[in-house]
Amino acid sequence: MSTPSWFEHLAVPILIFDPMKGLLYANQAAREAWPSLRTGTQWDEFRASVTSGWMVHLHPWLDSESFLVECHPDLTAPLAERLQALREAYEELELIVSEAFDEVFVTDGNGVTLRVNRAAERLYGLRQEELVGRSVYDLERDGLFYPSVIGLALKLRREVTVLQKTSDGKQLWATANPVFDAQGNIRLVISTAKEVSDAFRPHTPGFSTASEGSGSGEAIRGLVAHSQAMQRVLEMARRVARADLTCLLLGETGVGKSTLAEWIHRMSPRHSGPFVEVNCAALPESLLESELFGYESGAFTGASRSGKPGKVELAHGGTLFLDEIAEIPLHLQGKLLDFVERRAMTRVGGTTRRHVDARIIAATNRDVKRMVREGTFRADLYYRLHGVSIEIPPLRERKEDIPVLIDQFLEDMFRTHPTMVKRIHPQVVERLQAYRWPGNVRELEHLVKRLVLLTDGDGILPSDLREEWLEEDSLGDVQTEGIRPLDKLAQVEREIYAEAARRCRSSYEVAEALGVSQATAVRKLKKYGLSIWRTP
Numbered sequence: 001m002s003t004p005s006w007f008e009h010l011a012v013p014i015l016i017f018d019p020m021k022g023l024l025y026a027n028q029a030a031r032e033a034w035p036s037l038r039t040g041t042q043w044d045e046f047r048a049s050v051t052s053g054w055m056v057h058l059h060p061w062l063d064s065e066s067f068l069v070e071c072h073p074d075l076t077a078p079l080a081e082r083l084q085a086l087r088e089a090y091e092e093l094e095l096i097v098s099e100a101f102d103e104v105f106v107t108d109g110n111g112v113t114l115r116v117n118r119a120a121e122r123l124y125g126l127r128q129e130e131l132v133g134r135s136v137y138d139l140e141r142d143g144l145f146y147p148s149v150i151g152l153a154l155k156l157r158r159e160v161t162v163l164q165k166t167s168d169g170k171q172l173w174a175t176a177n178p179v180f181d182a183q184g185n186i187r188l189v190i191s192t193a194k195e196v197s198d199a200f201r202p203h204t205p206g207f208s209t210a211s212e213g214s215g216s217g218e219a220i221r222g223l224v225a226h227s228q229a230m231q232r233v234l235e236m237a238r239r240v241a242r243a244d245l246t247c248l249l250l251g252e253t254g255v256g257k258s259t260l261a262e263w264i265h266r267m268s269p270r271h272s273g274p275f276v277e278v279n280c281a282a283l284p285e286s287l288l289e290s291e292l293f294g295y296e297s298g299a300f301t302g303a304s305r306s307g308k309p310g311k312v313e314l315a316h317g318g319t320l321f322l323d324e325i326a327e328i329p330l331h332l333q334g335k336l337l338d339f340v341e342r343r344a345m346t347r348v349g350g351t352t353r354r355h356v357d358a359r360i361i362a363a364t365n366r367d368v369k370r371m372v373r374e375g376t377f378r379a380d381l382y383y384r385l386h387g388v389s390i391e392i393p394p395l396r397e398r399k400e401d402i403p404v405l406i407d408q409f410l411e412d413m414f415r416t417h418p419t420m421v422k423r424i425h426p427q428v429v430e431r432l433q434a435y436r437w438p439g440n441v442r443e444l445e446h447l448v449k450r451l452v453l454l455t456d457g458d459g460i461l462p463s464d465l466r467e468e469w470l471e472e473d474s475l476g477d478v479q480t481e482g483i484r485p486l487d488k489l490a491q492v493e494r495e496i497y498a499e500a501a502r503r504c505r506s507s508y509e510v511a512e513a514l515g516v517s518q519a520t521a522v523r524k525l526k527k528y529g530l531s532i533w534r535t536p
């Protein structure tokens with residue numbers, strides 16, 4: 001039977017093959033699809049040339065051995081290809097997330113963990129299965145981390161960066177980003193985190209930490225010495241530290257004399273011994289002698305039966321730091337000179353001379369030379385202490401240190417108040433560099449704390465800087481002659497405590513907010529006649 005003529009106009013390719021004679025018939029659609037077809041083309045040859053984009057159906061053709069081939073474009077093929085490409089992209093994404101060095105932690109809009117990567121398993125010491133499905137609030141309560149950066153992002157409905165602590169004391173620099181749906185609901189929160197040691201050490205040239213080279217392994221607060229002036233100070237201090245010399249630190253209030261004294265101790269061969277600090281101005285004359293040299297039993301009414309060693313003895317094997325040495329009364333200066341010269345002393349009320357092996361570092365912000373001339377400070381003691389003296393320049397003479405100090409104080413605040421992450425606007429830094437800083441580094445530290453605590457949002461902007469906080473006053477200009485701007489400093493400090501007292505509900509909260517001990521908070525509130533306003 002001949003092929004029906006309507007085959008010719010069908011939209012799908014139709015072909016008829018004979019197993020022996022090959023192609024008998026191809027309609028127009030087939031000829032257009034495979035222009036190289038000829039009558040007699042063998043079935044095998046045709047099959048090999050049929051592209052993968054066709055679905056081919058075979059039907060018996062009449063009662064002979066010939067067969068009819070009906071071809072349809074394979075519509076599922078592009079879909080399969082796309083699915084395969086999607087699968088590959090997904091696998092690639094999975095791999096990127098799971099192998100990323102930083103932690104990736106994803107939750108839904110209720111804080112329920114959806115996915116974590118291997119870095120998260122490493123940081124928390126738990127497997128994915130133990131984390132997925134759990135709420136970050138529960139994990140926070142269990143102490144796995146604190147605070148929960150995802151919890152904060154959910155609460156604040158914005159990107160949040162905090163310093164997170166893990167249960168084994170690691171510190172993570174964590175950022176969480178909420179992802180919103182079209183209705184404004186939080187669909188996902190994606191958080192990434194990195195260990196602080198890798199991410200947040202300020203690699204500022206000249207920045208050094210006191211543990212550097214000390215071999216003690218005990219990290220103490222960083223001592224910023226970015227400016228050339230401070231580099232020279234540090235170089236001198238390094239030499240003093242190695243040589244075990246008595247040394248006098250000079251400089252205005254708040255320049256960092258105590259900080260440098262501790263640094264010298266940590267850098268010295270005595271670093272594993274005690275560092276004992278005595279503020280000679282903090283005690284009444286009547287108590288200073290026994291505080292310094294201790295007393296024997298029955299030395300005075302109220303003295304303990306067994307006697308008590310003084311700070312000098314407690315410094316045995318380490319460093320004795322005598323702060324505000326100029327305030328030591330004349331009658332004690334002789335006893336101190338005796339100790340400085342012979343490293344031996346007698347307790348109050350005692351007769352036994354005790355040998356004490358301690359390095360002495362003294363500090364003052366007074367013009368001691370003038371005091372020697374005026375007869376209020378013993379010349380022999382002055383020359384003994386002055387053997388090596390290091391003068392720390394005021395902050396206004398080393399403005400390059402200011403941005404680095406600001407960074408350090410912000411970092412300190414992150415550590416104590418992980419939710420208070422603030423960036424500082426460059427114009428604020430410029431303004432702070434232009435100020436004269438009568439209270440030196442301490443005043444800058446207080447100001448940065450105040451800015452962090454009292455500004456909203458995560459940036460400190462020029463408008464946050466109240467001009468009265470940076471008012472130049474005459475003290476700032478004349479203090480080089482040894483006048484201490486204590487009034488100014490006390491005023492700044494009082495303001496800080498007054499603000500804190502207004503905002504907090506207890507002395508405990510004040511202490512928390514200002515990063516000081518509760519005892520200090522209570523003392524300062526009392527000193528400035530402040531009381532807590534808000535009721536708990």
Ligand SMILES: Nc1ncnc2c1ncn2[C@@H]1O[C@H](COP(=O)(O)OP(=O)(O)OP(=O)(O)O)[C@@H](O)[C@H]1O
Nearest residue numbers: 222223224252253254255256257258259365441442
């Ligand atoms: N170079 C520095 N790097 C980092 N912090 C510093 C530096 N110098 C001072 N500070 C900080 O400034 C504050 C005041 O410093 P410090 O107490 O050492 O000053 P001081 O000169 O001993 O003051 P005072 O004369 O009142 O005894 C401290 O909190 C200290 O940590």
